[in-house]
Amino acid sequence: xxxxxxxxxLSAIAVLGALVAVRKRNxxxxxFALLVFFAGLSGLFLLLLAEFIAAVQVLVYIGAVGVLLLFxxxxxxxxxxxxxxxxxxxxxxxxxxxxVAVFVVLLLPAILQLPSPEVAQEINPSVEELGxxxxxxxxxxxxxxxxLLTAALIGAxxxxxxxxxxxxxxxxx
Amino acid sequence: MTLHHYLILAAVLFCVGLMGAFTRRNAIVxxxxxxxxxxxxxxxxxxxxxxxxxxxxxxxxxFTLFAIAVAAAEVAVGLALVIxxxxxxxxxxxxxxxxxxxx
Numbered sequence: 014x015x016x017x018x019x020x021x022x023l024s025a026i027a028v029l030g031a032l033v034a035v036r037k038r039n040x041x042x043x044x045f046a047l048l049v050f051f052a053g054l055s056g057l058f059l060l061l062l063a064e065f066i067a068a069v070q071v072l073v074y075i076g077a078v079g080v081l082l083l084f085x086x087x088x089x090x091x092x093x094x095x096x097x098x099x100x101x102x103x104x105x106x107x108x109x110x111x112x113v114a115v116f117v118v119l120l121l122p123a124i125l126q127l128p129s130p131e132v133a134q135e136i137n138p139s140v141e142e143l144g145x146x147x148x149x150x151x152x153x154x155x156x157x158x159x160x161l162l163t164a165a166l167i168g169a170x171x172x173x174x175x176x177x178x179x180x181x182x183x184x185x186x
Numbered sequence: 187m188t189l190h191h192y193l194i195l196a197a198v199l200f201c202v203g204l205m206g207a208f209t210r211r212n213a214i215v216x217x218x219x220x221x222x223x224x225x226x227x228x229x230x231x232x233x234x235x236x237x238x239x240x241x242x243x244x245x246x247x248x249f250t251l252f253a254i255a256v257a258a259a260e261v262a263v264g265l266a267l268v269i270x271x272x273x274x275x276x277x278x279x280x281x282x283x284x285x286x287x288x289x
Contacts, residue, residue: 020187024195031199031222035206040214047218054225061192061236066228066250073254078221078261085265086214089272101209102281108208112201120197129188136241143251146244158255165259169266175273 019060027053038100040086048079065140192233199226213271213278217264224257 030050037043051074058067102108147155199222206219228250235246272278 017187020191024191027195028198028202031202034222035202035210035215035219040212043215043218047221050222051225054229057192057195057229058232060187061232063232063235063247063250066232066247066254069251069254070228073258074221074225077258081261081265082214082218085268088269089214089278100211102211105209109205112205112208115204116197116201120200121194124190124193124197127189127193129190130237130239132237138242138244138247143244143247146248147251151248154252158252162255162259165263169262171266172263173266173269175270 016060019056023053023056023060026050027057041083044079044082044086047082048075051075051079062135062137065138065143189233189237192229196226196229196233199223199229211280213268213280214265216280217261217268220264221257221261224253224260228253 027050030046030048030053033046034043034050037046051070055067055070055075058064058070203219203222203226206222207216210216210219231246231250231253235241235244238246268278271283275283277283
């Protein structure tokens with residue numbers, strides 16, 4: 014019963030946060046709504062007994078991604094958004110139609126056709142177990158992921174730094 | 187709570203993200219719409235794991251961990267690209283980046 018109430022509250026927080034984040038003109042407000050969405054989702058993870066994932070969600074998304082988005086906004090656009098300009102793209106109504114159609118035509122029937130299994134057993138994975146799994150069957154994935162993160166780090170720095178164009182006099186004849 | 191509740195919630199969140207990615211013209215908003223979609227997918231992983239036959243294998247949380255790491259790499263590179271594009275075009279409006287379009 015308590016879990017049910019928590020589920021409805023958390024899903025309302027998540028959906029409202031996502032909607033506000035997507036619709037807000039002021040980008041900073043949008044990012045804060047996005048952080049509310051991440052927090053709601055982390056609560057849902059807790060409800061599903063994935064405690065470590067909930068902690069990671071808070072650390073990575075609310076901590077890192079939120080700050081990164083804020084910095085990117087401050088480095089680029091006027092923060093409050095330009096009132097004179099349209100917020101939505103050309104043909105935005107088609108985007109809306111496609112999004113609703115994906116939900117009603119594709120996702121909802123597929124979900125309703127699934128059998129609804131019961132929770133098999135109450136299992137509460139400890140961080141120790143997750144760490145052991147990470148070392149035993151998933152070690153290759155972990156290494157590849159480390160490589161990916163390094164590559165992304167170098168790529169992000171290179172892309173944000175910009176390419177320095179050679180000056181005219183530096184060019185060979 | 188049944189599995190269906192979580193799956194429908196994740197589908198709703200995914201479609202909100204899809205709507206944002208399709209209808210907004212600011213590149214940063216499109217980027218965080220993509221983040222919303224990725225998070226909806228993570229919720230699906232965890233829900234399926236919770237209601238699976240043998241959750242002690244921990245496939246769901248492991249996959250979610252890797253997905254979160256990849257999403258973090260994606261957002262870092264994406265924002266770096268947005269900054270690079272802003273330096274070139276002096277805007278992050280997706281509709282004014284039409285250099286390749288035939289007039």
